Amino acid sequence: MTSAAFASKHRPGGFLEHNLGHLLEGLEAVSRAEAISDTSGLLQRLSPRSKIISTLLLVAGVVASTSIPALWIALAGALVLALASRVQTQMLLRLTWGSVLVFTGAVMLPSLVMTPGPVIARIPVVGWQVTATGFHIFLLLLTRAEASATFLVLLVLTTLWPRLLAAMQALKVPAVVVALFSTTFRYLILLLETSVEMFQSRRSRMVGPLTPAAQRRLLAATAGTLLDKTAALSQEVHSAMQSRGFRGRVYLLKQETASWHEVMPILVSLAAAAGLVLAH
């Protein structure tokens, strides 16, 4: 059952249902991202190595750009790439644009009225003045954040996690960092699955709503149990690693050397980044 179906079928606002819905949503997001990474789209066909470098170049270009129209063009370009890579606009809207708008917007909102400059509007009731400079800065930073986040999300959504890790390693990211990312992702999923099972087993033995105090107790007990399980599992994983020769230093498979066809996306991204920086 999908988390949406689950939410519609069960009592809204129920504590367990609420948490369970979120956990299932997390697992679904992982599945959806893997499904997108595994389809044949434009970005999926590119090598992860060149995608990482290209993304970093584009993000650098976006961050350094002072031209709002150029940033809008970059954002439109990202949208075209998303569509060519079978990433749904709705997904981008939910994963990136909405949350960036909320968080960056909230942080930057005071700049609308606190930056000196010509007044272009007045907020009713409180009478605060919105300045043209403040609005420009607000829009510039918001567009930068949206465009950067979109490029990064596209990288993650169109690259299978193991291939992304392999590419990081090929780009000389230290093996211990790659191993840390790898195990973190692996055990996050495992803990998500464990949490879902714990909440489901609790739900199967409950009738009626929980009082706020009981909800707090349940949450604390769940967190404590998960912490215990995590500690036991980490001990077990360490033993399993030791048993196969791990002595504190990680050795990973070497990745293939770079080929020329990987350079083209990097050159295109470099040109785009330069255009963003030079645009006025």
Added chain:
Amino acid sequence: MDGAGGSARESLFELEGVRFRYAEADALNGVCLPIYPGQRLALVGANGSGKSTLLRILDALLFPSSGSIRFRGQALTEERFADDDFAYSFRKQVGFVFQNSDAQLFCPTAFEEVAFGLLQLQRPQAEVAHRVHHALESLDIGHLAHRPPHRLSGGEKKKVALASVLVLEPDVLLLDEPTAGLDPRSQTQLIEILDGWKDPAKTIVTATHDLHMLEDLAETCAVLEQGRLIASAPPAQILEDRGLLERANLIHAHRHSRAPHSHSHLGLHRDGS
């Protein structure tokens, strides 16, 4: 019942008076056990009898609180394992398949998982790739090579975990509840894989409480009860000794009250039930 047979041979592992204490309780209490090269030994006991602790001691993941363990005549102590050469040499020879496959599969793909041990032993990359392909193919899981662990079924996880150890070509294979949680078909496949690993030089030590698989898994059984070794004999002999099995909490009186004539008999414990 005593002796695992073959006492004239030189033992591979020699445990003498091994005790191990966790914070709350004794897990092992004076275990003396020789294990011989080529032996197929099953450590049998109910939950909490000390089987898994004993396997961890055999793999030098834990060290006895008192008593001693020797491998090919050399004492296994924490001090010895501070020496990289000794540790690598031991890890090359002894492989351990954990009960919880999720603990053993920590790499992003099955291929990298199987490669992990060889890489830590610093084998050349070309050799690693070749041996990993061979190991995956020999267990018929080549198609899983690039799949992440969370996309594997329980049986597939167990096979990948087994491949990740067999690829090291160890002389000793330690298996902790290998059939637990597997469906009957996967259990049979696992037994077939282990049968295919038959070699006079290879030793297999299996911890289990699944008495149904005992004769398939081992030619000698060591029965543990509350951290003590209470018997050692061939599986058929152990299985016939109902008193021993009842004492070790491996079987229990099973009552049928709905039958036309109520009666009770001894039933086998399966998978901790």
